[in-house]
Amino acid sequence: MTEVRVPLDLWAEDDKTGSIVVWLYPDGAIVKEGALIAEILVEKTTLELYAPASGTLKINVEPEVVIDKGQLVATII
């Protein structure tokens, strides 16, 4: 099982938070390591979240919920 966390260096400013715009795979989908799996919005900028491993995606956080750097947003089993 691999944790999918918002990378600490995904955006520069520490005082900014983001939110998930969209998951590009539904809960339970098979994803490949390195695949683009979600878009994260920080202010007006769209950032990209990639799968750290291959396996089944289990989504923990839905879009429009405030997230922080380092936060657990999904797991890959």
Added chain:
Amino acid sequence: MSRMLTMSRAGREALDWEMERRDEIFVLGEDVYNFGGIFGTADGFGAKYGPERVINTPISETGFIGMAAGAAMAGMHPVIDLAYIDFIGVCYNVLLNTASKTHYMSAGQVRVPMTLMIGTGGGYNNAAQHSQCLHATVAHIPGVKVVYPSNAYDAKGMMHSALRDPNFVIYLTHKGTAGVGWMGTPIKTTLSEVPEEPYTVPFGKIAITREGSDITLIGLGMSVHECLKAADDLAKDGISAQVIDLRSLAPLDRDGIFAAVKKTGRMIVADEDYLSYGVSGEVIASVVERDPTVLRAAPVRICTPDIPIPFARSMEQAILPLAAKIADAARKMVK
């Protein structure tokens, strides 16, 4: 299963694939280099292709769109990013008289292979000069093709088709369907499973987005998704609504529209453009002039009224062709 993409990402994937392989394609527009265009159509292209092929233009639409037309005449295939269709006022001559008519006036000596990407639509409080649709204004011009994908699958396929078309193509995207985060969470029905390989979606054919037998709901751009929401709602009342996505305004699939409406006998056209002199009337005419007897009820248009679009949310939401209005109209027709 394949990955789901937003429309923005899907269109961008097609453009990237074609641009990698064909030197004649280049992108120009305001803020394309640093921002990738307002709706992310060329996100990252500046770094990948460089400033020669991703040209950041000064604010001068008549100038740079005219320039793009000339580059097309001389063998390039420019892709222009025009963020808001409200801005066609400042470059309309190029669209109306140059890009669309040169092939004809030269009897085919001169081609203008050019793709103009334009963002349409409101619903997010951007007021009268930044919320318009103007579908009819561009589709009305002879000599231009106008396409309007409303989901990611069509966005990619139509972008490939536009880039391979030797003509002037206007590629519309409703801002609310593009899937860019700052317009809110992408609407689920705009997301599609999108194949990794390139493919084309032909122009001039409607898509039947949802099968149904009691009534045909016809939409374009954002209103396709409002029709789908309305159809879900109507299903609860036992009304089976067919949803059509026009997705190609010029050429318009009159045969497809007629066949769909003939099946149900009832039609509602939901069009976010102004009511009068619009695509909605054109769609109805396409049915009625062929055979009015296929209709069991008078056709209905649900459009933005003929007023400048107001700013305040309470007013703007009240005038848009939203799902509730569509469903109400459908219930009245079917009763």
Added chain:
Amino acid sequence: MPLSPELRRNMYVQMARSRAFDDAMIGLYWVGKTPIFAFANGPLPGELHCSNGAEPVGAGVCAALDVDDMLTADHRPHHIAIARGVDLNAMTAELLGKKTGLSQGKGGHMHIYDTRVNFASSGIIAEGMGPAAGMALARRLQKRPGVALTFLGDGAANQGAFHEVLNLVGVMKLPFIAVVQDNEWGVSTSKKESTAVARNSDRASAYGMAGEYVDSNDPDDIFLAAERAMTLARSGGGGTILELRTARLAGHFMGDQQAYIPEQMKQADPIPLYRAKLIREGVLNEDEAAAIDAAATAEVAEAVRLAQEAPYPDPSEAFDHVFAQQDEPNDVFAQQDKPKDVFSGASA
């Protein structure tokens, strides 16, 4: 290139051909339009804007060009088209709306296209500015030679497109020349009434480009100025506003009595002046000059005869050429040596 006798003689030839053409077209134009004038009547219908008096511009500028260069022009294109080498027979047929015309009758006098010589003209004021800049940009991206020139009137220099495109040319340092033909009138409005500065060439500094004004309506002076602008463009030095004082002897359009032009502003005919100059300087003698004039008249007469005998297009042809036909999908990736454009000139 020096001003060789051969070059000057050839410029006179082009001017003579252009004048013969315009005079013949004026003659055809009035057929059927008297005693009652109506645009739709006669073998040459519509509007007609003749270049009588502006011949030095076509002759002088085109003498400085190569096959790779690309031209856009406006509603008064004949003198430039002829000097550039546009097919005279086909252009004549086009003005008469015949099937054998450059555009098979689809364009008419204001929409003259001949891609063999990279020539395109169209009728919205200043419309040719953007496309010319785009052609210059295309050649840069394609790494092919070619300077783009657009020909317009002094009245067009106040249109938005003029200013927007010049800014683009300045920012991008494109090989582009705006040839502003200053005949002092925009339809019935004088330049003084409409333009905030005396010379459009002075506007060049506002766009970071070069500007030059030629006062004489003499093809020798025009040629040398055009050469300077071409040298600058070809060397990567950017664009020029080349403003050329010239004459508009036949009105804005046929039917324009020009009553608004006061006597003291009447313009001189450049052709007899240049003819006399060449004779004086020993480039031509009287007989040679007369022979050139006669040859021009004969050439035009033949073009008119052929055009009159040619058929009109079938009404059903109105639906052809709205769109270019799509290539088979695979062909898009069949890499040709040159891009698939028709502004190919001799270098394709």
